[in-house]
Amino acid sequence: MGISAVPNLFVKQQLTTKLAASETLKDDTVVVLKERCGQNPTVTLFIFSFVLVEWIAAVSLAAGAAAVGYLAYKKFLSKDKCCKAMVNPSVQKDNPKVVHAFDVEDLGDKAVYCRCWRSKKFPLCDGSHIKHNEETGDNVGPLIIKRKEA
Numbered sequence: 538m539g540i541s542a543v544p545n546l547f548v549k550q551q552l553t554t555k556l557a558a559s560e561t562l563k564d565d566t567v568v569v570l571k572e573r574c575g576q577n578p579t580v581t582l583f584i585f586s587f588v589l590v591e592w593i594a595a596v597s598l599a600a601g602a603a604a605v606g607y608l609a610y611k612k613f614l615s616k617d618k619c620c621k622a623m624v625n626p627s628v629q630k631d632n633p634k635v636v637h638a639f640d641v642e643d644l645g646d647k648a649v650y651c652r653c654w655r656s657k658k659f660p661l662c663d664g665s666h667i668k669h670n671e672e673t674g675d676n677v678g679p680l681i682i683k684r685k686e687a
Contacts, residue, residue, distance in 0.1 A: 625654045647683040 629635045637660045639648070648661075653675070655665035662679035670676060 628654055628659045644682060644684075647681065650680040650682070652680050653677045 625635065651659050651662040651665070653666040653669045655669045656663045657665065666677050666679065
């Protein structure tokens with residue numbers, strides 16, 4: 538249309554008379570009056586069809602950026618406990634904390650305790666860590682407690 542702002546026009550009918558004979562306002566054109574410190578109002582034209590397309594593009598871009606940001610946050614920065622591997626796969630899962638206590642006098646000369654949590658005789662070691670280490674590349678071994686020889 539070639540017009541972005543026309544001063545001293547108050548209604549759409551007056552604006553159409555100022556246009557060239559081949560130019561008319563479309564139905565989706567809005568005339569906004571702006572007051573300027575006591576001066577005559579200024580008329581600004583907004584074409585909604587173009588503004589709507591621009592808003593849709595901007596909102597789509599913002600939504601895409603927000604989705605990418607959220608996924609990056611969840612992948613790299615989130616400290617969710619549910620996603621970490623469990624150390625204890627099967628021992629006393631009904632207890633909130635697994636604790637075993639032994640008297641030193643009752644241990645005898647030597648006691649071998651499991652540290653991989655895979656032993657069928659837990660808390661004692663049955664050698665399950667060997668298979669665990671082969672499968673996972675871990676290097677865990679048993680805890681061996683023995684009396685000092687005098």
